[in-house]
Amino acid sequence: xxxxxxxxxxxxxxxxxxxxxxxxxxxxxxxxxxxxxxxxxxxxxxxxxxxxxxxxxxxxxxxxxxxxxxxxxxxxxxxxxxxxxxxxxxxxxxxxxxxxxxxxxxxxxxxxxxxxxxxxxxxxxxxxxxxxxxxxxxxxxxxxxxxxxxxxxxxxxxxxxxxxxxxxxxxxxxxxxxxxxxxxxxxxxxxxxxxxxxxxxxxxxxxxxxxxx
Numbered sequence: 001x002x003x004x005x006x007x008x009x010x011x012x013x014x015x016x017x018x019x020x021x022x023x024x025x026x027x028x029x030x031x032x033x034x035x036x037x038x039x040x041x042x043x044x045x046x047x048x049x050x051x052x053x054x055x056x057x058x059x060x061x062x063x064x065x066x067x068x069x070x071x072x073x074x075x076x077x078x079x080x081x082x083x084x085x086x087x088x089x090x091x092x093x094x095x096x097x098x099x100x101x102x103x104x105x106x107x108x109x110x111x112x113x114x115x116x117x118x119x120x121x122x123x124x125x126x127x128x129x130x131x132x133x134x135x136x137x138x139x140x141x142x143x144x145x146x147x148x149x150x151x152x153x154x155x156x157x158x159x160x161x162x163x164x165x166x167x168x169x170x171x172x173x174x175x176x177x178x179x180x181x182x183x184x185x186x187x188x189x190x191x192x193x194x195x196x197x198x199x200x201x202x203x204x205x206x207x208x209x210x211x212x213x
Contacts (some may be wrong), residue, residue: 001078001206002070004098009114010085012104013138015042016024016172016181019053020081020195021102023181024058027198031077033057037066037094038084049179064089065099087117095121100206101133104166105138107147112154119159134205135159136198137164164197 005018015038022032034053036043039062047058061069062084070079081098083091095101101122105115114137122130137200140147147165154161166172171182171191182191 001099002074002097003078003100003102003202004080004081004083004094005104006083006091006095006118007105007111007115008117009084009105009111009117012106012111012115013166014038014085014104015040015046015082017102017104017138017166017178017198018080019043019046019056020172020181021199022056022080023054024183024192024195025078025189026054026122026198027183031057033059033073033077033079033132035066035070035079035081035207036060037062037075037090038082040084043082046179048062049177051056051178051180053179053181053182054184056188064093066090067093070094070097081185087121092121097130097134098131101131102202103133103135104138105135105150106139107144107150109150111153112150112192121155130204135161136164136166137161139168140165143169153154162198162201165192166194167191168197169194197205 005014022034027030034043034056042061047053070081073079081094083094105111117136169191173183175181
């Protein structure tokens, strides 16, 4: 299983989402591999800090061969790719290799517009193959008008959105100070429970798809 985290908008929380999901799965007994395909090297910088993302396997490959690296590593467990926040050959190849695409989007019209660029790439692929995907609202404020509006707008456009949101919590940036995620700092804290809920939703989606296949 290759999960590509992608959007054509920087600052959407791609690296945070990818690292949080990988650490959660690692702590629950899976063997995920994180591929840092973003030239900004956010994942690699986290892995170099004190907590080292809890021992999650991290591979750096921002080349156009990142998708080949993902396919090779997928034989050993789930692979999560953190892609560049812009259109590039690397991003396109990682989207093409994905079994599942997770698209983080901040609740703002500007971010939604760029997120749609990502989805258009998925829909308009020359091979006609459209991987399963879900959108995820990030950096939200609980019960905010804008988040509810964006969620409704995406739903009316027929775009599937995970029920759980990544709220704008200080726990996320604080954890990065030590190269950690909230799950490593406080397993029962609000942010860790949020990550667990996102992982459970993904498991439900992927499990239903595999059963149908």
